[in-house]
Amino acid sequence: MLTETSARLTGVPSIDLVALLPVIAPVVALLLILLADALRPGLRLPSDLIGLAGLLTAAGGVAYLALDGEDRNTACSGGFVVTTGQTGPTRLPESLSPAEFGFGCSYVVSDLTLAVQGIVLLGAVACLLLALNGPGAKDRTAHHTLLLATVAGATALAGARDLATLTVALETATLPTIGLIALRRDAQGAQAAVTMLLTAIASLGMLLLGIGLLFLATGSLYLFRIADVLAAGPDRPVLVVAVAGAVLSLAGIGFKVSLVPFHMWTPDTYAGAPLPIAAFLSTVSKAAGVSAAVVLLGIGLPALHEAWAPLIGILAVLTMTVGNLIALRQNVAVRLLAWSTVAQAGWVMLPFAAAGPSRDSVREATAGAIGYLLAYVVASLAVFAVVVLVARHHRSGEEHTLQTYRGLSRTEPVASAVLAFALLCLAGLPPGVMGLIAKVVALRPVVDAEVWPVAVIAALNVALALAYYLRWVALLVAPGDRSAPRWRLRPAEGIVLGGAAAGCLGLSVGAEVIAGLLPGILH
Amino acid sequence: MTESAALLAVLLPAAAAVFGLLTKRSWAADWAVLGSAGALIAAIAELTLVSTDGPVSSIGLLGSAQLGSITIGLDLRSDQLSAVVAVMVALVALCVQIYSTAYFQGEGTAETPTRYRAYAATVSMFTAAMMLVIHAGDLVLLLIGWEVMGLASYLLVGHHSERAAARAAAVKAFLITRTGDIGLVLAVVVLIAGAGTTSIAELNRAAAENEIGHGTAVTAVLLLLAAVVGKSAQFPLHTWLPDAMEGPTPVSALIHAATMVVAGVFLVARMLPLFLTAPGALQIGAVLASVSMVGAALAALAQTDLKRLLAYSTISQVAYMLAAVCVASDRELGSGDPVGLAAPGVAHLLSHGAFKALLFLAAGCVVHIVGSTALADMGGLWRTHRSLAVLFGIGLLGLAGVPPFGGFWSKEAVLGAAEEAAHAGTWVGWMVLVAGVATIVLTGLYAGRAWSIVAMGRTQLSPAPHHLPAAMVFPLYLLAVPSVAFGVLLLWPPEVLHGLHIQPGTAITGALLAICAVAAALAAPRLGTADIATALPARAQTVLLDAFGFDRVIRVLVVRPVFWLATVVKAAEHDVIDAYVRATGPTTTIAGKLLRLAQTGLASAYAAWVFVGAVVITVAGMALV
Amino acid sequence: MTGTGYTWLLPVLVLLPLAGALVLLAVPLLSDRLAAWIGTAIGGVTLLLSLLAAFVTWDRGFGRMQLQARTDWISALGLEASLGLDGVSTPLVLLTALLAVLTCLHLTRAEPDRLLVVCVLTVTGGAIATFTALDLLLFFVAFETVLIPMWFVIGVWGDGRQEGQPANAAARFVLYTAAGSAVMLLGIILVITRTGTSDITELIQRGGAGLSATTQTVAAVLIVIGLAVKTPMWPLHTWLPPAHTIAPTTGSVLLAGVLLKLGTYGLVRVAVPILPAGMANVAPWLGGFAVTGIVWAGLACLVERDLKRLVALSSVAHMGFVLLGVASMTPTGLQGALFANIAHGVVSALLFFVVGALKDRQHSSDLQQLGPGLRDRMPRLGWLLTFGAVAGLGLPGLAVFWGELLAVAGAWQSSGLGMLNRPFAVIAAAGTVIAAAYWLRVLRVLWQGRPEPGQGPDATRHETVTMMPLVLATVGLGLVPGPLLGATAGVVRLLLPGGGAVP
């Protein structure tokens, strides 16, 4: 007969505001914008500046934390001790050592966190600047608020180390985006929003079911604990529940990354959303999804790699193949980009196909994914910057076809050079060395693990993707209308264009950054 | 000194070719004549120096080529064999160059400007190449000269390239000889692999000392034999030579009579020690030579074209030389002294060079006068151009082997060698002997026939006597001297010809047969027909004229299958290999279109994919653990 | 033996053309002709520098990597930007620089275009980088660098008389080769991850030590596939004829003279020395495909109607000899492969110049339209064509011959090809007869024959000057092969397992 046992929480969480700066700064900016709007509606420049300042502060925080180099944990539960009627603690299950258990931290500042946050903030700043003349112009307050909320969610997601934070952050990074899409407030915007909303809800359902199963199996929401429990080699029934939970969670996150078959919303939503928002979706939102997957699988569930690694391998090659095949015949620029982001998603997730029992292999895979993500985001921003500019100067607007680009190099040599370079970066062919190194980084773990079918299909997809990227580049240099008026470049757009181009160039020369983004251990 | 002479013999014609092309058009003839004259002087100097100072084995020319562990020295060598042949080649080349200056006078129209400059340079290049073959100290170097000769032959046969027949002949000549030349290339390859050297002296030494493996030796010799057969127009690679008569006559005299076609024989003579290690291969050579000898002589008998007649006679005569060297292994001549064994072949090579060049150049004059090469258009030369007829007759008598003309001595030396082999009891010796004797008869017949048609016959010439330019006549006299006086050489034979033994029995028989045959042919007009060949049944005439239809055999067995295969390949390239490549386009398009069908725009359908995907991967995931 | 100094030479050699390209790209005001002259000057300086580099390398010994320049680039991948020159790469660098000069010179008169010059210089820089790279990944990056400019050359300046054809040919070229090199990348990554280094010299020294036979075979298959596409090897060659046919003269020359060399260079530099055990398994297949290619392309040439296409197909046959030499895995064969590589570069470049000149005059490259009677109509061009054809058919005394002879010799004595070595050698030798047949057919149709009056002028002085260096190189290499063979003689032993001893 057991004596009554009770557990007592020890300590209250302390919040490290510096560690959380990348999350807090956008939130504060968001609140300030709302406040400003309440006081003096219709302010334009101040809210732009506040939003930008929030993002830059967050970026500064990331930079500080990166330079600081110290790994920080925050929002940690104090854990709890168990007392019984007898003296001394009860004997606990071996998997639940130490005596103070239930300990965990919701937020960890690590290389992974900072890398993802950096990428997210990079994309966010660019998208904010791009949007200033577009969707951001009419509904400044709403647009900036929602964008900042998304960013807060995405940065929190990168540091999230428990399933509750993960879920809430993921939702924070998703729901405001749907609002952003709907800001167009016309039939297409509504349709695009509905399409994404429905997929998001369905995915949320899958994610929550998965989390429920994981919790059922392990009794914890903290990823480190889940990892420990699963690493201890539980019984098969528990393992089955955990695997089902893991895979369902993956399915729930997949839509955010545009992983096939959770990708269907992508082209429709991109096409229906304002272009800068499409850029936002393809960079920040996707980065958030990737970080969710990385955190969940890499940190929480490495023990289940036997189940998810092959699945990710299959999904990744499926994703890139489907994305490339459909992209081949696209004529609308934004749709082509949408399908290309689908294909690129496959590349981002590809390294995880190689995850093995060793911690190192998981770290390698994560490094590959994040490195690829960085290259992808930078190149993507450059492409979108040009596409936004073209749309602004073209009669048929956002859904302009590729034919609009015919002969662009004659009238806008710089912009078309940037576009061509960025497309080659996406394709992974020199002079886009950045993309090539990214592909090397992504393929390396897969080759190392000798997952040949996946590796070979991925390699062949390089050529497949090249076909449509080059089709676009070819149009740029094709003879075309020389009489088109020159562009009037606005400063914000100029900054994005120049910055993204400089990023592509800089990362091509200093490809070290892509390969060495995650040097440390994974946590 | 010897080195310089040998180098000059090779380089002077080469320089003449280059300068002839690069300097003024009007200097072309001067360069050409100067080049070959220089080569002749150099060759004579070389001969005297070699005879006094002895051979020189290594004269640097093109440096060396390092292949893995082997070094191929691209050097020249000079000995009496090369010097003697060089003199002959340079002499004929000089005659031909002088002859050509006149022969091509007035050639060229507005639409086809004269090609004399290119022609003269090509002949100079050919001379250089032949000199290179003669002097090569290394098989690879020899191969270079060998093939450049082939190229020159191609260019010169195709000189009148506006004529379809000339184009076809040029291509045929090059392709057939090149087919044989694969043998030479592969022989080099085999020797590199098997003997570790391609130096001729080294190979001969190693062969003499039995250092080369039997397999390597036999393979190499067989392969070399293929090249010899091709270049020397022996059965079965002989069909290009008669066609090559489409080239200008001086070219026929130089390349297709006196020099290039005998290069094969020269090669065998040069590498006889190596050949002697593979007697079986030599026997095959002897068989081919015998077949060529008799067959070509028969074909010559019925030719209706003077130049083709001479071409077949060339095949037949070269076969003599080849047979002579091929019976070498069956002769019992002391310890197998290779120089002595090669001597009969070399002797016939030299004398044949002289009389055949004379014949061709004389025939060129005839053609010049008549304006046609068909025998039917000729006749009565004796009455219009008596000196030319005499010179032509000298050549023919040499060809027929009537004593005391040069051909008699060399031919009897060949028969002597064959008899020697026959006495040693080998079937090869007997075969060559029988074939040789039979060919003497045939040769006499067609030689006589040619003279009777050309010199006697009805006069078909224009009434105004046609004056031949001095430049065309002078070489004839120059060549007539050795044709007549070759026998004198045998009184004080140079070292290379020391091995000549003329058996009195065969000599007398041969001389008698030759005289009778010539006489019979010459007597033909008195019997009512100018052409003794008409005495043959019509069917036989056709077969012989057609040279036993061997050309058609080749066309059916080789040319047509190759072109059929090429057509198949082209179709397969497009419809099989490339089809897969082309199919990727439509395949990806169709795949993309099919995949696109899922993009219905219906939001719930997209959600459905989420659920389906989730269920599928969940099942898969659970199956994986 | 190994001196120091001159370490700046190779980086400058690589960066000079690239920088020149960048400058020309960035300055749009230059006239096209001036740009071409600037390109010629840059090419000339590159050629002089590469001559200097060749001299220094020769002076210090071809057998080892000289003029090494190293700097860290991507240390996370172990990627060092390191360059070096030895007997294998020196001739190729020289060839590349020479062709850069000649193509730019060609561009000063014919089809001048600033951006085309940019492409030429980029290809030059990329190719030199490939030939000198001492790091596997750097090799790959450089290998890929030439793709895009070449794609531009074909797609933009291609013969556009038929709508869409240039784009098609260019796309086919770039997609085919990119697919191949992506597969090769897998092999390269495999080697790097298994050995832990991407330093080529280091890897060559190890000679496959530490790699299991299976790994080596897998890596060799992957790498060889990628390189075989580029080479190209039958049956992966079908991108080449359309690319050559459509490309402008400049493009064809670069394609034949520079791009195709990258593939075979990779085989010699990477596949053979680093993965000897793997290549031992792959070699018979490689040899088989090579020989098939020789015969196949030769037969296809026999009935081909388009001259440019024919020259392109003949390249497949030539490269077949190169591949056969590589597959033989003997010093002789490798030397032959390297020699044939250079020879093919020179001769094909010459032929494409000639064909380009003919095409400019006749606006067609169809044999029937070009001919007949070139020897009378355009004697200079006619003789240049004849020279090219004669060189192409492998006439001894001209450059191509040595490569073919040595490749066949290598195959004959190869133990790596197993039982098939001698049959392969014989078939390959027979292939030279087919080569003779189709070249003579070309001459018969084009050069010979009765001319039709009133067509096109003969080669201009400018054209002759452009082609003459190639003619001289062909003759020089053919008559005096010693230097080039000497350059490779020592180094191929280091590239082969066991010093290339032939049992």
Next chain:
Amino acid sequence: MIHLLGPLVLASVLAGLGVYGILARRNAVLVLIGAELLLNAANLLLVAASTLPAGGLAALGQATGQVQDPLIPGQSMAIFVITIAAAEIGVALAIVLLLFRARGTVELTAVQELGEASATYTETPQTAKANGQ
């Protein structure tokens, strides 16, 4: 004591019904009702699981003490999920209303023109619309 399986099966049933509701319904609002069911299923799963002692199923066989986790993760999470669902439904209904305003219908089958395979898809809807108006 209560069987754990009961709530879990109920959660499964509700999840299945939710999925059916999301997929079968044409009316967007009703689709949202299905979504609510799905989310509630997840919630039920969490709450049911939180009745297990600390360590979840994995610790069930090993634990000698039935220690409850004082962090109560399951129930806390359930509360979060309810809140998320509320936020979600708020935005969703706003968008549905927007759709209704723009199109006059909330039937999902009526708004498909963004899908590439749908009958009403055009590559340049802007110009198409401009022509239509």
Next chain:
Amino acid sequence: MSGLEVLFIALAVLGGASGLLAVTSPRVVHCALWLVVCLGSLAGVYLVLGAEVVALVQILVYVGAVVVLVIFALMLTRAPVDPSPRLNGPPLQKLAAGAAGLAVGGILAGTLIYAVGGTEVQVRSGQGGAKPIGEAVFSGWLLPFELLSVLLLAALVAAIAVSRRPADRKRDEDGTR
């Protein structure tokens, strides 16, 4: 079988049945009302499982707010009050939906039955109360809780921004949106 179990079964049957009706009923208003019943019975289930606060929040947020929202939405979108066949997709869609629902439910149920089997748990009434929950949220789950407030705020902003009338056209000065 304890009393709790009986209670649970009753609630479960009610919840399941009302859930089924909520997704199948041809009348829109009925759907909403059945949803209320379903969610209410779930609240009961939560109570049975000892999660008092969750049950309370369920009633407050769902039944109180969400369902009202839904009903408003139905009214605003002029949903038909009468039974309408147009509420559902075509039969094929329904069939597919049924299959998907069955698959999801089946796979979940199957997994859980396999893993949980006959495990019984002790329901502790004290744990789900306000104090422990409050303590837990503010000690362990502070960060998600705070983040949730951001989410709610953003959702609010989004809902308001989306449902505002479209801005008048003259603000479209760039010709972009």
